[in-house]
Amino acid sequence: KQEVTQIPAALSVPEGENLVLNCSFTDSAIYNLQWFRQDPGKGLTSLLLIQSSQREQTSGRLNASLDKSSGRSTLYIAASQPGDSATYLCAVRMTAMEYGNKLVFGAGTILRVKS
């Protein structure tokens, strides 16, 4: 059974800092990995999607890396801003037929950027 773990569970940083969020998964048979942002009481916003054959994806101040063999991904946020405060979720899409290509989510990292 695939398990996705995110570390740290919560993070508080001053504005302007660069930070790294970590995601690990137990089963490397993934189709892709996706990072989402969730604001309190809201749905999910997709940030970055990395296919299993890719090593990283970048969008603005965000950079996500994937090391499938070791079961790890990191989300790097440069020059953090108060508006980045949210919960960040990591999810992997499985390839195995028994998983039905489902997304398996981590518990998330709650980020607070202080002004």
Place this chain on the structure above:
Amino acid sequence: GAVVSQHPSWVICKSGTSVKIECRSLDFQATTMFWYRQFPKQSLMLMATSNEGSKATYEQGVEKDKFLINHASLTLSTLTVTSAHPEDSSFYICSARETWTSGSIPYEQYFGPGTRLTVT
């Protein structure tokens, strides 16, 4: 971009009543829709997968007679919580997968804004 809406955004109902939540794909056709439940400070847990025109597939531990899912069209799926109890209070999020075309990313899902259900 692809947009998924949910209605209502929040609902309060009395214990024992039923409540229906709608999920719509606004600008694309969704062969497959997913329903998730999220408890406070926890991650999303998949409840069921529905394919248009067929019965939903429920995850282990999810009561199909309590959580009725209908996916009657390519743009609408509904989740009905029957005989709701306080323990059903949660944040319900739907997600839609676009019918795959040559220009889309396979299996990409788009998420709705969620519905907060409170059962008193």
